[in-house]
Amino acid sequence: MRLKTGTPGWTAQADVVIVGSGVAGLTTALQVRAKGLTVLLVTKARVDEGSTKWAQGGIAAALGPGDTPKEHEEDTLIAGAGLCDVAAVKVLVAQGPEAVRRLIARGAVFDREATGEISLTREGGHHRNRILHAGGDATGAEVSRALLAAVTEDAGIEVVEHALVLDAIKDAQGRVCGVTLHVIGQGSRGGVGRALGRAVVLATGGLGQVYAQTTNPAVATGDGVGVALRAGARVADLEFVQFHPTVMWLGPTARGQQPLISEAVRGEGAFLVDDAGERFMRDVHPLADLAPRDVVAKAIMRKMLDTHRPHVWLDGRGIDNWQERFPTIYASCASYGVNPSRDLIPVAPAAHYASGGARVDLNGRTSVPGLYACGETACTGVHGANRLASNSLLEGLVFAARIADDLAENLPTPGEPVSNTSKEVLLIPSVRDQISASMTQGAGVLRTAKSLGHTGSDLRRLGTQASSEPCVEAWEATNLHLVARAIVEVATIREETRGSHWREDFPQTSPEWQKRILLALDGNGGWSHTFELVPDA
Ligand SMILES: Cc1cc2nc3c(=O)[nH]c(=O)nc-3n(C[C@H](O)[C@H](O)[C@H](O)COP(=O)(O)OP(=O)(O)OC[C@H]3O[C@@H](n4cnc5c(N)ncnc54)[C@H](O)[C@@H]3O)c2cc1C
Numbered sequence: 330m331r332l333k334t335g336t337p338g339w340t341a342q343a344d345v346v347i348v349g350s351g352v353a354g355l356t357t358a359l360q361v362r363a364k365g366l367t368v369l370l371v372t373k374a375r376v377d378e379g380s381t382k383w384a385q386g387g388i389a390a391a392l393g394p395g396d397t398p399k400e401h402e403e404d405t406l407i408a409g410a411g412l413c414d415v416a417a418v419k420v421l422v423a424q425g426p427e428a429v430r431r432l433i434a435r436g437a438v439f440d441r442e443a444t445g446e447i448s449l450t451r452e453g454g455h456h457r458n459r460i461l462h463a464g465g466d467a468t469g470a471e472v473s474r475a476l477l478a479a480v481t482e483d484a485g486i487e488v489v490e491h492a493l494v495l496d497a498i499k500d501a502q503g504r505v506c507g508v509t510l511h512v513i514g515q516g517s518r519g520g521v522g523r524a525l526g527r528a529v530v531l532a533t534g535g536l537g538q539v540y541a542q543t544t545n546p547a548v549a550t551g552d553g554v555g556v557a558l559r560a561g562a563r564v565a566d567l568e569f570v571q572f573h574p575t576v577m578w579l580g581p582t583a584r585g586q587q588p589l590i591s592e593a594v595r596g597e598g599a600f601l602v603d604d605a606g607e608r609f610m611r612d613v614h615p616l617a618d619l620a621p622r623d624v625v626a627k628a629i630m631r632k633m634l635d636t637h638r639p640h641v642w643l644d645g646r647g648i649d650n651w652q653e654r655f656p657t658i659y660a661s662c663a664s665y666g667v668n669p670s671r672d673l674i675p676v677a678p679a680a681h682y683a684s685g686g687a688r689v690d691l692n693g694r695t696s697v698p699g700l701y702a703c704g705e706t707a708c709t710g711v712h713g714a715n716r717l718a719s720n721s722l723l724e725g726l727v728f729a730a731r732i733a734d735d736l737a738e739n740l741p742t743p744g745e746p747v748s749n750t751s752k753e754v755l756l757i758p759s760v761r762d763q764i765s766a767s768m769t770q771g772a773g774v775l776r777t778a779k780s781l782g783h784t785g786s787d788l789r790r791l792g793t794q795a796s797s798e799p800c801v802e803a804w805e806a807t808n809l810h811l812v813a814r815a816i817v818e819v820a821t822i823r824e825e826t827r828g829s830h831w832r833e834d835f836p837q838t839s840p841e842w843q844k845r846i847l848l849a850l851d852g853n854g855g856w857s858h859t860f861e862l863v864p865d866a
Contacts (some may be wrong), residue, residue: 343487348556368486504744527702538585545553555808693709
């Protein structure tokens with residue numbers, strides 16, 4: 330299966346092709362360059378688009394006095410609800426501090442205490458203050474700024490913006506040796522072309538746009554998972570879409586990216602209340618408002634269902650330095666007429682983070698030779714059934730470096746590209762809104778076999794709305810459709826409740842389900858799945 334497109338009219342080449350310019354793509358580019366290899370980095374919108382620049386809370390790393398990678402590991406494993414890949418978690422927490430120091434050496438400036446020490450805060454699920462932040466609540470913007478500045482200075486990294494990657498290209502041995510892509514407004518490189526390299530790294534971020542309300546920006550349409558699936562790669566943990574508990578509620582018709590109220594606000598003392606002003610998290614979990622995200626999101630949904638209200642409230646009136654500590658969130662609230670130092674903030678859960686993605690090993694390799702994945706597009710297994718707050722920027726930093734190390738040692742030498750004669754697919758752009766509405770309705774925070782069945786049949790119907798007019802909107806809609814089908818497939822298979830997967834018809838966590846579901850496309854566009862057992866930590 331491949332996306333319908335025109336015949337490629339141009340070719341570009343480098344040692345390594347990297348797709349995406351968030352923390353994962355940019356860090357991989359810099360690390361690969363440090364090995365003396367050339368990089369072609371292609372990205373579908375402006376170079377700073379993507380989730381990275383929106384990250385607020387920060388980056389988790391065991392850097393504080395008394396903190397250890399072991400304690401960070403324990404908190405990560407608890408949040409992951411029995412499905413973390415322990416080897417990957419050990420790599421994340423052990424190599425995290427060094428990866429953060431590298432980022433600082435590249436120019437990222439984090440907030441510091443008056444003593445000069447890096448200021449560390451706490452977020453849900455962490456038992457210690459270990460979250461570095463920048464500009465108060467503008468950590469992602471600073472990470473993006475610093476990495477982009479370093480990439481721009483490096484003549485060995487060519488960046489092509491407005492370049493939407495469509496599909497992987499393979500050689501006769503089935504090894505990935507490039508991608509097809511569509512570039513808007515690049516002169517001789519405009520239209521559909523080929524970017525060839527000795528390896529391809531997918532770093533296309535998340536898939537939040539598959540739901541009607543999300544914290545993710547418009548570019549987060551799951552393209553990398555689509556490319557990986559169509560290339561024959563296995564994906565895993567796609568049922569574990571994390572819904573952030575505290576996303577500002579903007580009314581019943583709000584769609585697309587919604588403003589996030591970072592967990593760090595609760596870390597600084599804010600708490601949830603219902604319409605009656607009752608704090609309801611104290612009875613739910615020992616960490617109360619700072620319980621892991623899935624626990625908080627579920628408690629909010631339960632409260633919303635019980636009270637028949639579309640949201641609950643976040644009370645942050647006790648935080649006395651709002652404008653200084655959380656300037657971005659303060660401004661965002663103010664733009665909707667809410668003054669968080671005086672008013673309660675209406676909040677409800679919204680799609681936030683894909684814990685799953687293209688299944689990779691500890692060096693970022695997918696199951697298809699020559700194809701790597703990094704960042705939110707990848708499933709390293711570090712998040713298990715639920716990501717611990719602020720572990721995702723860290724994952725991008727750590728695994729990007731490991732991919733570069735692997736490429737330096739094992740850079741493949743692929744053969745000539747062969748043409749892809751598989752079936753072409755393309756859906757009309759207008760299916761996008763119907764996909765996201767149906768996914769929120771049937772495959773969102775709450776799921777049952779029945780609700781998933783309804784969404785599955787909506788998706789089958791929408792899958793017949795073929796288009797003959799290739800364009801960015803149609804390619805994105807087709808990727809969203811494939812990713813939505815994949816989520817519904819695995820969410821239906823997993824008959825238990827665990828982490829961010831909440832099956833109302835199977836409300837318990839079952840030891841039988843301590844395994845991950847690996848999903849792949851078969852030759853006819855259907856699914857095949859296998860299981861990967863996850864040993865006890
Ligand atoms: C509001 C918000 C707050 C968050 N806060 C935190 C936090 O405090 N701490 C934390 O650790 N994590 C946080 N996260 C999660 C974290 O920001 C992301 O998981 C992380 O930035 C993902 O990085 P990435 O490089 O994988 O993807 P992204 O930063 O999303 O970058 C993906 C890139 O791929 C490009 N792309 C997509 N499709 C294609 C295609 N077909 N062809 C070419 N290019 C393509 C995009 O344009 C973009 O450049 C937050 C996320 C959001 C949305």
